[in-house]
Amino acid sequence: MIQALKNNFGHLFxxxxxxxxxxxxxxxxxxxxxxxxxxxxxVKAMPLLISGAIKILxxxxxxxxxxxxxxxxxxxxxxxxxxxxxxxxxxxxAIAETDAKLxxxxxxxxxxxxxxxxxxxxxxxxxxxxxxxxxxxxxxxxAFLKMDERLLKYLVEKVRISKDNTIHSTHQxxxxxxxxSRVVISRLLKxxxxxxxxxxxxxxxxxxxx
Amino acid sequence: MIQALKNNFGHLFxxxxxxxxxxxxxxxxxxxxxxxxxxxxxVKAMPLLISGAIKILxxxxxxxxxxxxxxxxxxxxxxxxxxxxxxxxxxxxAIAETDAKLxxxxxxxxxxxxxxxxxxxxxxxxxxxxxxxxxxxxxxxxAFLKMDERLLKYLVEKVRISKDNTIHSTHQxxxxxxxxSRVVISRLLKxxxxxxxxxxxxxxxxxxxx
DNA sequence: GCGCTACAGTAACATTGGTTACACAGGCAT
DNA sequence: ATGCCTGTGTAACCAATGTTACTGTAGCGC
Numbered sequence: 001m002i003q004a005l006k007n008n009f010g011h012l013f014x015x016x017x018x019x020x021x022x023x024x025x026x027x028x029x030x031x032x033x034x035x036x037x038x039x040x041x042x043v044k045a046m047p048l049l050i051s052g053a054i055k056i057l058x059x060x061x062x063x064x065x066x067x068x069x070x071x072x073x074x075x076x077x078x079x080x081x082x083x084x085x086x087x088x089x090x091x092x093x094a095i096a097e098t099d100a101k102l103x104x105x106x107x108x109x110x111x112x113x114x115x116x117x118x119x120x121x122x123x124x125x126x127x128x129x130x131x132x133x134x135x136x137x138x139x140x141x142x143a144f145l146k147m148d149e150r151l152l153k154y155l156v157e158k159v160r161i162s163k164d165n166t167i168h169s170t171h172q173x174x175x176x177x178x179x180x181s182r183v184v185i186s187r188l189l190k191x192x193x194x195x196x197x198x199x200x201x202x203x204x205x206x207x208x209x210x
Numbered sequence: 211m212i213q214a215l216k217n218n219f220g221h222l223f224x225x226x227x228x229x230x231x232x233x234x235x236x237x238x239x240x241x242x243x244x245x246x247x248x249x250x251x252x253v254k255a256m257p258l259l260i261s262g263a264i265k266i267l268x269x270x271x272x273x274x275x276x277x278x279x280x281x282x283x284x285x286x287x288x289x290x291x292x293x294x295x296x297x298x299x300x301x302x303x304a305i306a307e308t309d310a311k312l313x314x315x316x317x318x319x320x321x322x323x324x325x326x327x328x329x330x331x332x333x334x335x336x337x338x339x340x341x342x343x344x345x346x347x348x349x350x351x352x353a354f355l356k357m358d359e360r361l362l363k364y365l366v367e368k369v370r371i372s373k374d375n376t377i378h379s380t381h382q383x384x385x386x387x388x389x390x391s392r393v394v395i396s397r398l399l400k401x402x403x404x405x406x407x408x409x410x411x412x413x414x415x416x417x418x419x420x
Numbered sequence: 421g422c423g424c425t426a427c428a429g430t431a432a433c434a435t436t437g438g439t440t441a442c443a444c445a446g447g448c449a450t
Numbered sequence: 451a452t453g454c455c456t457g458t459g460t461a462a463c464c465a466a467t468g469t470t471a472c473t474g475t476a477g478c479g480c
Contacts, residue, residue: 058346060354068349082339085332091346114324114331121324121331122295128338129292135345136268136301139278142352143389144270147437170457179353181438186458202446202457357467380427391468396428412427412476427476434469445458450451 001027001103004050008074017117021048025103030096037094043083045104049075052100053161057093057177066142067154067177069134070097070161078131081124084110097161148188150178152210155198159207167205211237211313214260218284227327231258235313240306247304253293255314259285262310263371267303267387276352277364277387279344280307280371288341291334294320307371358398360388362420365408369417377415 002022009018025048030036037043039059047054054071056079071077071094079092084107113120141150154174158167171185178185189205192198199206212232219228235258240246247253249269257264264281266289281287281304289302294317323330351360364384368377381395388395399415402408409416 058349058353060350062354064354066349066353078338078342082335082342085335086339088339091343111328115328118321118325125292125295125334128288128342129296129298131342132289132292132338132345133301135342135349139268139276139345139349139352140270142349143268143276144272144274172457182458183439183460184437187437187460190459200458382427392428393430393469394467397430397467400429410428422480424478424480425476426478427474429473429475431472432470434467436467437465439464440462442461443459446456448454448456450453 001025004101005048005103008050009048012123013119014117017113017120020109020113021103021105024109025105027101028104029101030099032096032098034096034100035093036096037077037080037090037092039090039093041090042087043080043090043107045106046080046084046110047077048103048105049073050101050103052102053097054100055095055097055177057095058091059093064179065176066179068092068138069131070157072161075130076123076127078127081110081127147178147180147184148191151185151188152192152197154178155192155205155207156210159210165207167207168203169205170203211235214311215258215313218260219258222333223329224327227323227330230319230323231313231315234319235315237311238314239311240309242306242308244306244310245303246306247287247290247300247302249300249303251300252297253290253300253317255316256290256294256320257287258313258315259283260311260313262312263307264310265305265307265387267305268301269303274389275386276389278302278348279341280367282371285340286333286337288337291320291337357388357390357394358401361395361398362402364388365402365415365417366420369420375417377417378413379415380413 002018005018005021013021036047036054049071051073054077056068056071056077058066058068077094079090082088083090114124141153145153151174154177155167158169159165171189172182175182175185189198189200193200197207197209199208212228215228215231223231246257246264259281261283264287266278266281266287268276268278287304289300292298293300324334351363355363361384364387365377368379369375381399382392385392385395399408399410403410407417407419409418
């Protein structure tokens with residue numbers, strides 16, 4: 001685990017802190033689709049993402065879903081941070097988008113490290129910063145873009161994370177994450193296919209040229 | 211200024227920190243409508259809000275606006291925080307919603323205080339927490355509510371902040387902040403008036419019963 | 421008073437997106 | 451093969467929202 005830590009966080013944390021993380025953290029490996037956190041959960045540990053991707057979702061009272069953003073290698077979940085500090089319930093759901101490896105840090109250490117390590121404080125602030133910016137991006141998309149543009153942006157992001165040029169989702173999956181209906185997504189995807197940007201197959205979408 | 215500090219932040223900060231804030235902070239009083247920050251500005255100081263309210267707005271590349279949330283007494287601007295730490299440009303615009311009093315803290319102190327004062331760290335984390343939650347609220351509204359519900363929510367929030375039961379805005383003003391058109395707002399307001407919830411006058415809306 | 425401008429009301433229409441309904445195909449279990 | 455379930459394509463329709471255009475009116479400066 002110490003090697004994974006050094007590779008992914010060595011440029012951020014000094015050795016003393018890396019060692020402390022190594023002491024108290026636990027390694028965790030989860031498969032694609034694994035639910036890491038549910039809305040309403042109390043949070044007892046903070047994740048450092050070593051590899052893979054995690055999608056963060058919001059749900060309203062009627063059960064309607066919306067994708068907020070993805071976490072990637074080197075990220076942590078700022079929502080978790082706030083929950084840890086304030087001892088409040090999670091406002092979001094976290095699902096492994098791909099197989100993922102992470103290190104879970106019990107929240108007890110955080111206060112101490114914030115005092116002791118400047119690099120830890122910077123990491124935490126930086127995380128908040130990134131997360132706020134992701135949220136702004138999300139707001140921009142919902143507020144200012146039409147559905148076809150949102151879909152395009154979604155596909156680009158998704159294919160970037162998957163790291164091959166195929167997206168293995170059904171139209172229904174996509175509709176959930178963009179909070180619209182399957183028919184709408186099928187309609188718009190067909191339009192994109194006619195434009196030559198993608199190729200549609202059963203349960204998968206090949207991205208040709210974006 | 212020290213008295214205003216004690217009244218508004220005395221329950222959060224110990225005396226030593228209050229004194230430091232008093233030393234380096236500068237008092238600022240701004241009228242309604244005053245632009246405190248523009249998109250693209252570099253930020254050199256962090257505001258503590260003593261009285262009044264500040265609205266935080268987002269704008270897209272076409273100049274379309276959207277209200278994100280309001281800051282009130284005791285709040286600080288988390289966006290400013292992140293900009294201070296990361297030395298990046300502001301992503302948002304900040305306008306005084308009412309006459310407001312604030313204390314501006316130069317960013318140099320922040321790093322030092324984060325190390326020295328646990329209460330300061332807590333305040334900063336708490337601010338991020340609050341701002342992330344406000345952003346989630348905003349996302350919920352845009353993504354899950356119809357325009358009539360968003361308008362209602364907007365009116366309730368606005369009247370709460372104004373602290374009398376009248377909103378002094380034109381339909382066009384409201385349309386900007388909700389990112390829709392004047393005609394749509396007029397239409398929906400008329401419907402609310404017919405339901406007996408509000409009373410419309412030139413450039414002002416009386417909230418009767420929500 | 422007159423003229424000007426900002427604000428509001430409303431109709432008619434266009435567009436986007438959501439809904440319903442149904443046909444058809446791929447793939448799996450039997 | 452047969453049947454079944456899931457996923458996709460498509461048409462027809464509806465509701466919500468955005469757009470254009472025109473009206474009337476309040477308030478202000480002169």
